[in-house]
Amino acid sequence: MDVKKEKEKILTDEEVDILQEIMNIAFGQAASDLADVIDIHVILSVPFVKILQAPELPDYIRDEIRDICNISIIEQKFLGKFRGNALMVFPSHAGKELIALFGLEENTHIDADPVETLGRETLMEVGNIMIGACIGKLAELLKDSVTYSPPRLIIENHPCDTIPDSQLAADDSAIVLKTVFSFDKGSISGFVFLVTSHESIQWLKEALRKFIEQYE
Amino acid sequence: MQKMIRKILIVDDSPIARKMLKSCIPRDQGYEFHEAGDGREAVEKFREIRPDVTFMDLTMPVMNGYEAIEEIIRIDPKAVIIVVTADIQVKAVTKVMKLGAHMVLKKILRKEDVEDALLKAEDTLRKFS
Numbered sequence: 250m251d252v253k254k255e256k257e258k259i260l261t262d263e264e265v266d267i268l269q270e271i272m273n274i275a276f277g278q279a280a281s282d283l284a285d286v287i288d289i290h291v292i293l294s295v296p297f298v299k300i301l302q303a304p305e306l307p308d309y310i311r312d313e314i315r316d317i318c319n320i321s322i323i324e325q326k327f328l329g330k331f332r333g334n335a336l337m338v339f340p341s342h343a344g345k346e347l348i349a350l351f352g353l354e355e356n357t358h359i360d361a362d363p364v365e366t367l368g369r370e371t372l373m374e375v376g377n378i379m380i381g382a383c384i385g386k387l388a389e390l391l392k393d394s395v396t397y398s399p400p401r402l403i404i405e406n407h408p409c410d411t412i413p414d415s416q417l418a419a420d421d422s423a424i425v426l427k428t429v430f431s432f433d434k435g436s437i438s439g440f441v442f443l444v445t446s447h448e449s450i451q452w453l454k455e456a457l458r459k460f461i462e463q464y465e
Numbered sequence: 466m467q468k469m470i471r472k473i474l475i476v477d478d479s480p481i482a483r484k485m486l487k488s489c490i491p492r493d494q495g496y497e498f499h500e501a502g503d504g505r506e507a508v509e510k511f512r513e514i515r516p517d518v519t520f521m522d523l524t525m526p527v528m529n530g531y532e533a534i535e536e537i538i539r540i541d542p543k544a545v546i547i548v549v550t551a552d553i554q555v556k557a558v559t560k561v562m563k564l565g566a567h568m569v570l571k572k573i574l575r576k577e578d579v580e581d582a583l584l585k586a587e588d589t590l591r592k593f594s
Contacts, residue, residue: 266481273479273524274572277551290556293524295478390573433556461481464488 259422259450265298267457268426271390272296272383276428276441279382286378287350290433297427306423306444313427314338314440322404323376327384329395330452333423333445335380339437341405344368346435347375373400383441391456422447469590470583474499474516476507476533477549478525482572486520486549489579504528508536511544518586521566523550523557531564538565543593545586549574 260268273296280291301309314320319341326334345368377400388395424445431438445453473496477483483500490496499514501507505528511519519537523530530548537544548561551572558569567586570578 263481266479270479270481270485273482274551277553277572281553284554284556290554293552295524295526461485464485 259300260298260424260454263461264454264457267461268424268453269296269298271387271457271460272298272426272428272443274390275383275386276430278386279379279441280430282382283375283378287347288434289350292431292433294429299425299427301423301425303423303446306425309425310336310338310442313442320404321372321402323373323380323400324403325376325380325384325400326398327380327388327395328397329388329393331388331391331393331395331445331449331456333443333449335384336403336442336444337376337380337439338442339372339375339439343437343439344372346437347371350432350434369402369405373402376400379441384443387443391453391460393456422450424450424453468494469587469594470494470496470517472497472499472514472516472518474501474507474510474514474519476501476504476519476525476530477522478502479522482522482549486574486579489574489576490583491580504530504533504536507533508540511537512540515541517545517590518583519544519546520549521546523548523552523561531560534561534564534566545589547582547586 276293276296280293283289283291299309321339321341321343323337323339324334326332344365348367348371351371380400381397384395384397424443426441426443428441429438430441473490475483475486475498477486480502487498499510499516501510503525507519507521508528510516521530521534530550534546534548537546542565544565546566548566548569549572550557550569553571561569567589568582570582
């Protein structure tokens with residue numbers, strides 16, 4: 250089945266529009282939370298919703314990030330009625346730049362491998378703040394409650410042809426919510442992908458209907 | 466007292482966001498609604514219809530809200546632009562106010578915030594008239 254037909258089958262155009270707007274609001278919250286911690290302005294883009302078959306996901310992510318060939322990916326799982334994986338993709342130099350933005354350079358003498366360790370931890374912290382705020386807002390708007398796994402650096406400094414295979418079942422569908430962001434300082438830009446499996450879709454459709462009902 | 470707001474332009478790339486905003490505007494005031502899906506279209510519609518109030522999103526394709534505000538203020542420095550955005554970072558708010566926006570409303574909108582914003586816009590337009 251082609252993607253368009255699959256999309257029609259899973260979510261209506263209106264449901265996609267609602268989801269896109271909710272993602273826009275959720276990522277706005279994430280940007281604001283990060284800007285409260287470090288003195289930056291996160292430049293946002295229009296979020297994008299795509300329906301895929303699970304096996305297409307690694308290729309899709311690879312295509313989307315092909316301009317950034319050395320990447321780090323932070324993953325955090327979220328569990329609620331709405332459940333899935335959040336992936337935050339940064340260029341691999343982002344860790345070092347973020348250390349400077351956090352004003353942490355003076356701490357780099359503590360460890361034997363300080364810059365790498367601190368960079369890794371800073372990336373995970375930024376991922377945690379942004380994913381948490383984004384998913385938290387999304388869940389709040391859809392009247393859900395979610396818990397999170399700790400953030401994990403699943404790819405570090407590897408070329409973009411090493412995207413891991415999807416953890417979804419082969420015949421599963423995935424809703425991918427993508428937002429591109431960049432910072433006004435330094436040269437950091439990245440992507441957030443939220444991937445949710447088929448089992449969340451019935452709940453999601455009902456939650457979207459209830460959400461928009463408030464505005465009818 | 467004479468009503469100052471008749472034409473309202475709603476600018477947002479999301480049709481759902483436009484619908485949500487419209488639902489927060491009182492229906493009994495006889496407002497005439499116009500819509501635009503990006504900043505470029507907003508500037509064209511502004512030139513054409515000269516709305517009394519423009520509700521403007523910031524994150525949009527083709528031309529973003531910042532650029533659209535700049536162009537609209539160039540066309541009419543007294544234009545009343547109310548920014549409606551999910552980008553609630555202090556720097557974003559400061560920037561649009563410097564560009565000449567009247568005020569900023571945070572998404573998700575509440576009916577009372579929109580009504581209050583329209584009352585303030587009425588006052589401003591009355592002072593200008």
